Amino acid sequence: MLQAEDTVPDTRSAPKLRAEHLGVVYDRDGQLLPVLEDINLDVQNGEFVCLVGPSGCGKSTLLNAMAGFLSPTSGSVSIDGEIVMGPDPRRILVFQERGVFPWLTVEGNIGFGLSKLSRAERTQRIAHYVKTVRLEGFENSYPSDLSGGMKQRLQVARALAVNPDILFLDEPFGALDSITRVIMRGELLRIWQTERRTIFFVTHDIDEAVQLADRVVVLSSRPAQIKDILTIDLPHPRNISSSRYLELRDELLKQIGLAYEI
Amino acid sequence: MSSLAQPRAWERFFWPVVAAALLLAIWHFSVVWTATKVFPSPLSVEKGIAELASKHVLWADIVDSLRRVAIGFGLAVIIGIPFGLWLGWIPAANQTVNPLIQLLRPISPIAWIPVAIIFFGVGDHAAIFLIFLGALFPILVACVSGVSSVPPIFRNAGRNFGLSKSQLLARVVFPAALPQILIGARIALGIAWLVVVAAEMIAVDSGLGYLVIDSRNSGKRYDLVVAAMLIIGIIGLALDFGFRRMEKVKSVRWGFRNAS
Numbered sequence: 302m303l304q305a306e307d308t309v310p311d312t313r314s315a316p317k318l319r320a321e322h323l324g325v326v327y328d329r330d331g332q333l334l335p336v337l338e339d340i341n342l343d344v345q346n347g348e349f350v351c352l353v354g355p356s357g358c359g360k361s362t363l364l365n366a367m368a369g370f371l372s373p374t375s376g377s378v379s380i381d382g383e384i385v386m387g388p389d390p391r392r393i394l395v396f397q398e399r400g401v402f403p404w405l406t407v408e409g410n411i412g413f414g415l416s417k418l419s420r421a422e423r424t425q426r427i428a429h430y431v432k433t434v435r436l437e438g439f440e441n442s443y444p445s446d447l448s449g450g451m452k453q454r455l456q457v458a459r460a461l462a463v464n465p466d467i468l469f470l471d472e473p474f475g476a477l478d479s480i481t482r483v484i485m486r487g488e489l490l491r492i493w494q495t496e497r498r499t500i501f502f503v504t505h506d507i508d509e510a511v512q513l514a515d516r517v518v519v520l521s522s523r524p525a526q527i528k529d530i531l532t533i534d535l536p537h538p539r540n541i542s543s544s545r546y547l548e549l550r551d552e553l554l555k556q557i558g559l560a561y562e563i
Numbered sequence: 564m565s566s567l568a569q570p571r572a573w574e575r576f577f578w579p580v581v582a583a584a585l586l587l588a589i590w591h592f593s594v595v596w597t598a599t600k601v602f603p604s605p606l607s608v609e610k611g612i613a614e615l616a617s618k619h620v621l622w623a624d625i626v627d628s629l630r631r632v633a634i635g636f637g638l639a640v641i642i643g644i645p646f647g648l649w650l651g652w653i654p655a656a657n658q659t660v661n662p663l664i665q666l667l668r669p670i671s672p673i674a675w676i677p678v679a680i681i682f683f684g685v686g687d688h689a690a691i692f693l694i695f696l697g698a699l700f701p702i703l704v705a706c707v708s709g710v711s712s713v714p715p716i717f718r719n720a721g722r723n724f725g726l727s728k729s730q731l732l733a734r735v736v737f738p739a740a741l742p743q744i745l746i747g748a749r750i751a752l753g754i755a756w757l758v759v760v761a762a763e764m765i766a767v768d769s770g771l772g773y774l775v776i777d778s779r780n781s782g783k784r785y786d787l788v789v790a791a792m793l794i795i796g797i798i799g800l801a802l803d804f805g806f807r808r809m810e811k812v813k814s815v816r817w818g819f820r821n822a823s
Contacts, residue, residue: 370719390725396716403817404738413734414724445817463724 315345315382317499318367318467322376325362335524336362340376342473342518342527346466349493349500352522353512355557360503361471361524368469380467390414392467393460397406398476400456401444407431408440410455414463430458433492446469450481454488461492467499475505486512490537507557511550512539519556529556571726575658603786608680611790621774625798628770631687631803635694640748643699646705651740652732657707663702672697672758681745690770697758698751705747709740742810742818756799771795772819 313430323340326333334390336359344350354360365371367378369388378385380392388394401410415423431440434454444452462467473489474482493500506511510517514533521528528541534551540546570578587605594604603611615621652655672693679689713736721735763772771791778787810819 310722370722388723388725390723393723394719396720399714400716400720402717402720402735402738403815404741418735443813443817 317346317348317380318344318501319379319382320363320367320376321379323363323366323373323378324375325366325371326374334362337366337373338524338526340525340527342530344499344501346369346499347402347497349513351514351517352503352520353505353507353510353553353557354516354525355522356505358519358520358522358523360391360505363520364394364469364471364501364503368392370394374511382528391465392469393463393465394469394471395453395456395460395471395473398449398452401452402416403444403457406443407436407447407455410444411458411462413459426462430462433461433487434458434498448481448484449477453477453485457489457492461496461560465498465500465531470500470502472503472505474509482506484507489513494537507550507553508541511546511553512541519553531556572712578584594812601785603789608789608793611784611786612793615787615790615794616790619620621794624769624771624774625794627767628763628772629798630692631690631762631770632752632759633694635691635721635759636698636752638691638695639698639702639751639755643751644706644744647703647739647744648702648710648740649733650705651689651710653738661707664700668700669703672754673761676785679762680766685766687767689766693762693766694755694758696752701747701751701754702744705744705750706740707744709747710736712743713739728736738814742815745815745818749803752802752806754797756795756802760795 309458320340320342322336323342324335325337326335327335337464340363352360352363362371362540366373367385369378369385369391369392372386392455402413411427412423415426418426427440431437434457436458439447439451444455447455456473457468457470474485477485488498492514502513503508511533517533519528519531520526531549531553533560535543535545535549587601591605594602607663669712675693676689679692683689688771717735717739718731721731726734759770760772760775763770764776767773768777771794773777774791775788778784778791
């Protein structure tokens with residue numbers, strides 16, 4: 302499982318994920334609708350990148366193109382130098398909600414992508430990730446008996462269980478209440494720090510981006526281009542009332558075109 | 564009693580019993596007042612049920628009817644579910660076959676009786692064929708719509724974990740569509756029970772449908788006719804009740820949360 306990391310050294314010259322002149326044009330009833338235009342982006346191995354932008358600008362489109370669910374109209378996405386042709390268990394997309402399978406238990410969901418493993422390995426892997434996302438005691442529960450936050454943790458566990466090198470998250474906490482959302486951010490950071498996957502995280506929440514990311518990519522409104530890439534040079538755990546935090550947050554708000562005062 | 568109040572436990576039994584008693588009373592006094600010689604009173608029907616129950620032929624008839632339903636409905640499930648999944652899975656197949664299904668679907672299985680007798684002769688096979696036909700279409704339709712209403716998010720998640728097309732069908736699409744398929748199968752079972760009685764009146768000489776028609780033909784025993792009708796109703800209710808218990812199975816229960 303560590304072979305991939307051995308063969309692909311984590312150097313600045315070889316990014317984990319690279320988007321080159323990526324463009325997506327939708328065909329809506331014969332009318333061409335450009336959504337993404339000339340997106341160029343490198344994501345390093347183990348990096349946590351957040352993608353923000355005005356609503357409807359094409360954040361999810363970019364994510365779907367990177368995860369291989371959508372073929373770009375022009376340009377390409379490559380992972381470890383290999384062009385992405387379709388979805389692959391080495392990179393898992395976590396959906397906003399309703400992503401877990403309601404007909405399977407917590408264990409069944411986490412073990413969903415593990416049918417190639419031996420029974421013993423599978424049981425061990427499931428137990429590990431039940432613990433990672435703190436769902437002990439709910440192994441045999443069905444998603445309908447779980448809260449929204451637990452379901453999202455389950456979805457993350459199901460994704461991590463297959464050992465992907467990249468996690469794509471599409472507003473994973475967007476449907477949760479604000480308190481659960483804050484808790485989930487802490488959980489995700491904890492998991493990211495222990496598991497060290499590359500994370501590409503779409504959000505519409507500026508604070509979420511500044512709290513989580515190493516870098517924040519800002520998209521313009523449609524047809525979306527990369528407007529700016531902001532490096533968040535704050536160590537974890539981040540003090541969310543420090544002046545640097547507020548400075549970066551204000552910078553992001555300005556980038557998106559929002560006023561300082563409401 | 565306010566209309567918002569939850570009925571109390573005793574009320575939930577009390578009022579239905581009152582309604583049934585009222586109906587029995589109306590029935591009883593209608594028979595008494597009209598002095599009909601033909602139509603039986605509830606009391607003579609009750610005696611009729613006791614008479615049927617004491618004769619072993621009733622149990623044989625019940626077993627025959629249930630056997631025919633089990634085979635006909637079973638065949639409809641075994642053939643209908645894979646075929647329906649296939650139709651739902653491949654839009655081109657559905658577009659090709661759907662007009663034919665929609666044309667055949669409104670034809671009552673009763674109308675097929677002459678055709679069934681040409682194909683299979685008078686006997687069990689004709690009756691089973693009719694039950695199969697009646698049960699097949701609700702199952703097919705439920706499968707097609709069940710598969711096409713599986714949320715794309717589930718399919719995408721399945722694809723993301725590297726499932727092949729057949730694995731996707733077996734591990735994602737089928738379980739996701741199963742609650743809807745069960746609803747279709749439940750309707751199909753109800754139809755099968757309707758059809759078996761009709762088929763037994765014409766195609767065979769055993770079963771509850773035959774019991775109804777035979778009680779009339781041999782001596783105009785209308786007490787036995789109505790007794791047999793009641794037995795048919797009770798068994799149909801029991802079948803539906805039994806089938807509904809499947810909705811409680813945990814791997815499909817999520818699909819029935821908001822259903823009645």
